[in-house]
Amino acid sequence: MKLGMIGLGRMGGNMSERLLNDGHEVVVFDPDSSAVDALAEKGASAASSLGDVVSQLEAPRTVWVMVPSGDITEITVNKLVELLEEGDTLIDGGNSNYKESQRRGEHAAQTGIDFLDSGTSGGVWGLANGYCLTVGGNRDAYNRNRPIFKTLAPDDSDGNLHVGPTGSGHYVKMIHNGIEYGLMQAYAEGFELLAAKEDFKLDLGAIAENWTRGSVIRSWLLDLTVDELEKDPQLEELSSYVDDSGEGRWTVDASVELAVPAPVITAALQMRFRSRQSNPLGGKMLAAMRNGFGGHAVKKAD
Incomplete structure (x- = not known):
């Protein structure tokens, strides 16, 4: 499959490389251009922006977001919802709060975009050993993107599981x-x-x-x-x-x-x-109370 990968840190970079090693086409973007260049040398297609990632993909597109949870994820997901079209799939593989994933899924659905939340475990060892994935969201969207999940998982028949509706993947993680x-x-x-x-x-x-x-x-x-x-x-x-x-x-x-x-x-x-x-202070309070009610010895501060 061909997909976009946003975020090339310790997890996203290794995940991109694992996908490339299994024959997938990966369009990569990260604010750190050196991370993009490093993946390009390994066969990825470099992108200069989120819009460039989307423009290099053909519908129905799949874009995987692997950035820190919180504001960065919020900004990235919102921008991609503006750029993607009905029938495309947006996957958040970071450690987002499941309630935020539910809200983002509802937002994406308003324009016909399938939102999948993937709990991703495996750390820096995932490149060699694979990642344990728990995925929430529309099952049809999960099935369409199953080749990606199979490659990332430790074994093509194990380690990737559709666990329920939007938000459930991140809840399980x-x-x-x-x-x-x-x-x-x-x-x-x-x-x-x-x-x-x-x-x-x-x-x-x-x-x-x-x-x-x-x-x-x-x-x-x-x-x-x-x-x-x-x-x-x-x-x-x-x-x-x-x-x-x-x-x-x-x-x-x-x-x-x-x-x-x-x-x-x-x-x-x-x-x-x-x-x-x-x-x-809590320890000092305990010492003070023991001394107060029982005259117990206390150790004075240096």
Whole structure:
């Protein structure tokens, strides 16, 4: 198939290359012209603007958007809705909020454009290993674009799934990322407990590697942990500051809206907030209250 790819960052660039490697024709655009040039050298058709992408495609067109969620996605999608025509397909493969995807789908439908929201998981490893895709939107539009999804997925019969109506693809990806938060926090707590038992002098890297060999908790996240501990056994080169990109917050919001308890995911998100604080006021308040009601000793600030 021939399609346009908007956004050539860590994900979009590798996805374009994977599509090219499987014989698809890809028209690429990114504000960073060097990223466009790099893909052009690998066989993509370079475009200088969104309009140029659309002009290089024949109806019915397919344009995949792979840009950061929020304002950039909003601006890009709105512009493409103006440029595309009835019968064309617009795919948002980024980590957009599912409610925004529902709204954008309704907006696109007003001019007869099919809007698909694709939850896309695989990270920087996707070029070689493929991407796990959960797609929301019109099933006929999904089927028309199935060759694209098959190429991007790890296997042409697995790893790409139409999950429901518009917004559902990004909703499923949001929950996926919430689960990811919980899993990562559990590993982090476990390894911190291992390290705290100093008299045992435990080798964290060796234990992590051993756990990848048939244990109940083996996973790709554990495989990555092994790699990181091999490079830096005590992770001394890293700070404990942990960012979040939004999906964990949205997952917790959904748990409140739906009245479905999600204590593990919520705690994992809160621990990321705590990781960014230095000598937080909350801890001082606890110390002050303990001292006040029981005369318990406190540690004075340096």
